[in-house]
Amino acid sequence: MFDEIGTPPELQDxxxxxxxxxxxxxxxxxxxxxxxxxxxxxxxxxSSAPLRQLTSDQLGPYASWAxxxxxxxxxxxxxxxRILELAxxxxxxxxxDPPAIAGKLRYGGWPTWSVEERxxxxxxxxxxxxxxxxxxxxxxxxxxxxxxxxxxxxDLDAALAxxxxxxxxxxxxxxxxxxxxxxxxxxxxxxxxxxxxxxxDEAIETxxxxxxxxxxxxxxxxxGGTVGSGxxxxxxxxxLALNALSPARPR
Numbered sequence: 558m559f560d561e562i563g564t565p566p567e568l569q570d571x572x573x574x575x576x577x578x579x580x581x582x583x584x585x586x587x588x589x590x591x592x593x594x595x596x597x598x599x600x601x602x603x604s605s606a607p608l609r610q611l612t613s614d615q616l617g618p619y620a621s622w623a624x625x626x627x628x629x630x631x632x633x634x635x636x637x638x639r640i641l642e643l644a645x646x647x648x649x650x651x652x653x654d655p656p657a658i659a660g661k662l663r664y665g666g667w668p669t670w671s672v673e674e675r676x677x678x679x680x681x682x683x684x685x686x687x688x689x690x691x692x693x694x695x696x697x698x699x700x701x702x703x704x705x706x707x708x709x710x711x712d713l714d715a716a717l718a719x720x721x722x723x724x725x726x727x728x729x730x731x732x733x734x735x736x737x738x739x740x741x742x743x744x745x746x747x748x749x750x751x752x753x754x755x756x757x758d759e760a761i762e763t764x765x766x767x768x769x770x771x772x773x774x775x776x777x778x779x780x781g782g783t784v785g786s787g788x789x790x791x792x793x794x795x796x797l798a799l800n801a802l803s804p805a806r807p808r
Contacts, residue, residue: 564642565688571680575638576609578677582635584608590627599627608639613647616640620652623661630665634674641681645688648701655682655705656752662709679711686716691725694734694791707756707764717767721776726784729776733795736777740768744802769802 564572584604590596599622602615620640623633640653648654652661662670662678682705689699706716720728742750743764753761767773777799780792 564645568645568681568684568688571677571684572638572642575641575677575681578673579634579638582631584635585628585632588628588632590622594622594627596627603636608636609642611636611639611643613643613650613653616643617650617653620650620661621657623652624665633661633665637678641678641685645685655685655701656708656755659705659708660755667709679706679709682706682709682711683716683719687719687723690720690723690728690731692731693727694730698734699731700735700739701752704752704756707753707760713760713763717763721772726780729780730784730788730791732773732776733780733791736768736795736798737791740798740802743768769799774799 585600588596588600590599599619603611603619605615606612616636616639619627619636623636624630637658640658644653644655644658651657659682667675682702686699686702686706689697689702692699703713703716707713720732739751739753743753743761747754750761753764777792777795781789784792
């Protein structure tokens with residue numbers, strides 16, 4: 558998991574826009590929840606600091622239970638900008654994790670949300686994804702943002718294009734890490750796809766077409782000399798993984 562890093566400057570505008578898009582949703586005065594959740598205690602924690610100052614420890618439990626057992630859609634919309642902001646740097650709580658957030662959005666009637674609300678959330682997912690691509694794989698795992706983009710039916714093609722267009726050597730290393738980790742599972746049994754299974758067949762097929770495509774292969778093959786010597790093994794292993802997927806490549 559990642560330490561809380563605060564909002565990177567390049568993401569501040571989309572985060573601010575997200576707060577603005579959901580500003581009409583006021584803090585809850587009470588939370589509809591079963592007694593075993595102790596809604597009064599949850600509300601006291603959520604009210605203990607201004608929205609933008611709530612920490613992952615304060616917001617995390619609520620974010621995990623929101624709408625399913627604690628509160629409703631409007632309550633979640635109030636806290637959503639801060640949940641997304643925290644997810645950029647701290648995914649140590651299950652509810653503050655891009656795929657989990659995407660699952661909450663779907664549960665909360667995401668397709669019926671206003672155009673402005675959806676656009677603000679999609680901008681955060683897209684911006685966080687582009688930011689994450691520039692980080693070293695040892696420091697940050699961007700896949701969860703990509704998975705979230707797929708789960709909320711955002712522009713997966715644009716996200717993949719951003720991956721290949723990024724000039725950062727770390728974007729190449731992140732591509733290699735994807736081949737070393739998730740790629741094989743996308744071509745295998747549905748039961749092994751983890752959060753990707755919820756993204757649906759269309760997203761899975763998009764990934765299955767893209768992964769062995771010529772631009773992706775060229776990016777890995779041309780990585781020599783562009784990444785640090787200590788990371789060349791990642792490229793080598795990714796190419797081995799890519800080769801193993803060859804029989805499964807779409808025709």
